[in-house]
Amino acid sequence: MLQGLVQDDHPLTLQHILDRMRRMYGDGEVVTLTDDGTVRATYSEVCERIDRLCSGLESLGVGPGDRVATFAWNSQRHLEAYMAAPCMGAVLHTLNIRLFEDQLTYIANHAKDKVVLVDDSMVPVLEKVAPSFQTVEHYVIMGDGDAGSLPNAIRYEELLADQPGGYDYKPIEDDRQAAGLCYTSGTTGNPKGVLYSHRSDVLHALGQCIADALGICNADRVMPVVPMFHANAWGLPHASMFVGADMVMPSRFLQPEPLARLIEDERVTVAAAVPTIWADLLRWCDEHKPDLSSLRVVPCGGAAVPLELQKAWEERHGVRILQAWGMTETSPVGSVARPPRGVEGDEAWACRAKAGRILPLVEARLVADDGSEVDWDGEQTGELEVRGPWIASAYYEDPSGADKFDDGWLRTGDIAAIDSKGFIRITDRAKDVIKSGGEWISSVELEGELMAHPEVLEAAVIAKPDERWSERPLACVVRSEGSDVSAEDLREHLRSRVAKWWLPDEFAFVDEVPKTSVGKFDKKVLRKRLEEGQLEREPVGAAER
Numbered sequence: 334m335l336q337g338l339v340q341d342d343h344p345l346t347l348q349h350i351l352d353r354m355r356r357m358y359g360d361g362e363v364v365t366l367t368d369d370g371t372v373r374a375t376y377s378e379v380c381e382r383i384d385r386l387c388s389g390l391e392s393l394g395v396g397p398g399d400r401v402a403t404f405a406w407n408s409q410r411h412l413e414a415y416m417a418a419p420c421m422g423a424v425l426h427t428l429n430i431r432l433f434e435d436q437l438t439y440i441a442n443h444a445k446d447k448v449v450l451v452d453d454s455m456v457p458v459l460e461k462v463a464p465s466f467q468t469v470e471h472y473v474i475m476g477d478g479d480a481g482s483l484p485n486a487i488r489y490e491e492l493l494a495d496q497p498g499g500y501d502y503k504p505i506e507d508d509r510q511a512a513g514l515c516y517t518s519g520t521t522g523n524p525k526g527v528l529y530s531h532r533s534d535v536l537h538a539l540g541q542c543i544a545d546a547l548g549i550c551n552a553d554r555v556m557p558v559v560p561m562f563h564a565n566a567w568g569l570p571h572a573s574m575f576v577g578a579d580m581v582m583p584s585r586f587l588q589p590e591p592l593a594r595l596i597e598d599e600r601v602t603v604a605a606a607v608p609t610i611w612a613d614l615l616r617w618c619d620e621h622k623p624d625l626s627s628l629r630v631v632p633c634g635g636a637a638v639p640l641e642l643q644k645a646w647e648e649r650h651g652v653r654i655l656q657a658w659g660m661t662e663t664s665p666v667g668s669v670a671r672p673p674r675g676v677e678g679d680e681a682w683a684c685r686a687k688a689g690r691i692l693p694l695v696e697a698r699l700v701a702d703d704g705s706e707v708d709w710d711g712e713q714t715g716e717l718e719v720r721g722p723w724i725a726s727a728y729y730e731d732p733s734g735a736d737k738f739d740d741g742w743l744r745t746g747d748i749a750a751i752d753s754k755g756f757i758r759i760t761d762r763a764k765d766v767i768k769s770g771g772e773w774i775s776s777v778e779l780e781g782e783l784m785a786h787p788e789v790l791e792a793a794v795i796a797k798p799d800e801r802w803s804e805r806p807l808a809c810v811v812r813s814e815g816s817d818v819s820a821e822d823l824r825e826h827l828r829s830r831v832a833k834w835w836l837p838d839e840f841a842f843v844d845e846v847p848k849t850s851v852g853k854f855d856k857k858v859l860r861k862r863l864e865e866g867q868l869e870r871e872p873v874g875a876a877e878r
């Protein structure tokens with residue numbers, strides 16, 4: 334073979350992104366909303382602080398490959414950790430602050446986190462679970478608040494102030510080195526770790542920057558509303574730093590008013606969030622009519638984005654929502670719904686209602702139940718499988734997830750059709766989970782907790798469509814003989830066992846849960862009954878955040 338004469342071995346690392354920020358984009362800006370208004374820093378200042386954070390973490394004993402966890406909202410400090418940990422050779426592990434205590438314990442211990450950087454506002458949540466963390470040696474408190482009962486706590490700002498400044502980065506020679514770790518609770522069983530590499534982060538960031546994806550560029554001011562603990566905030570921090578786009582961080586102020594004000598005041602050009610956030614914001618904006626004219630594009634995904642929501646934004650506020658599809662396992666963006674050239678009007682809307690067109694470097698196929706490949710005719714469906722340089726190849730130290738990988742392809746658990754132009758239309762979900770407000774609820778776990786109630790014989794939990802949250806859990810329960818346990822009783826029973834936003838807001842009492850031929854709960858039948866209005870439902874309280 335005649336080999337090309339190019340620098341094929343040149344590593345693609347986050348150190349390169351850091352270098353660009355420092356050399357070329359020093360005047361870039363990171364804006365964070367706090368209790369006391371916005372705090373601003375230039376990329377020059379951020380880089381200087383990243384250096385200090387690297388030596389600070391080293392002084393705490395963090396070495397190559399060690400896991401540095403964050404338990405935090407989107408902020409400048411979180412961004413600093415995003416770069417410091419991987420660029421010093423460690424691994425950034427973003428803990429999902431919405432998870433229930435047992436899951437956090439499992440995840441922190443499984444990841445063997447050494448240090449946790451925690452927002453002061455999140456200390457009360459973390460201190461409840463911290464005693465069960467077996468490997469954490471230090472907690473670093475971001476902000477001025479109290480460290481509570483967290484052991485070996487040190488303040489982030491003190492840690493940085495104690496450092497001499499500058500940092501001697503050891504070049505990352507092999508870009509396949511791990512850079513980030515993020516667990517997904519999307520499947521049954523224990524949460525699964527997705528371990529990104531420097532190479533996958535860089536290529537995914539580059540993928541986000543192409544015009545047919547999000548087209549992030551130097552002129553942008555990017556606001557990730559999607560949390561930095563959820564699939565790298567869709568890769569937006571990496572992409573923004575890559576091209577020197579400014580970043581606007583909403584921290585924990587995710588209510589419609591502060592978000593709208595941030596967009597207006599900071600002239601945000603790209604704001605990304607799950608459909609629930611845009612549905613809430615729409616109501617507020619209809620009433621208050623803020624100036625959103627700076628918005629160039631609004632990436633939205635994590636769940637199907639209703640066409641009516643997209644149309645309402647465009648028609649009433651001139652804001653263009655761009656649907657994207659992806660998973661934690663796909664870094665996460667795998668497809669973006671930009672209509673092909675020449676397609677306009679209703680046909681274009683039909684494209685935008687889909688999960689999108691597969692991005693360059695990502696390959697997709699549809700696999701039928703019998704293992705055969707399904708044609709891309711836009712009609713026939715199969716399980717969507719993907720592969721490519723930013724798609725997970727295995728879960729981190731968890732062989733139980735091996736069945737999600739099929740001969741080099743990731744099985745997404747989404748059922749889809751693909752048309753001849755590569756547009757994915759998701760039609761169903763093979764995985765038994767519920768996605769509410771962008772986060773997973775495990776139906777299997779809810780069922781287990783419900784069936785732990787002495788008066789529950791059987792419980793099957795299914796997703797019911799919800800305008801605000803995309804989906805909410807509906808618990809279908811068979812009472813034990815003679816019991817008249819109520820929906821309220823069951824909700825109270827669950828309250829101490831699962832995160833409060835998991836609590837079903839509706840129950841359906843049924844005589845029997847339908848079963849498949851092998852005796853498993855047949856949720857397809859329950860879903861069909863729900864669709865046809867044949868499930869008598871009892872509302873019990875509202876969804877809680």
Ligand code: AMP
Binds near residue numbers: 564657665687
């Ligand atoms: P996560 O790993 O939490 O990001 O969840 C990934 C899953 O969210 C996918 O496998 C889909 O089931 C769902 N999802 C993401 N984006 C979309 C979309 N645009 N339309 C429908 N479902 C989506």
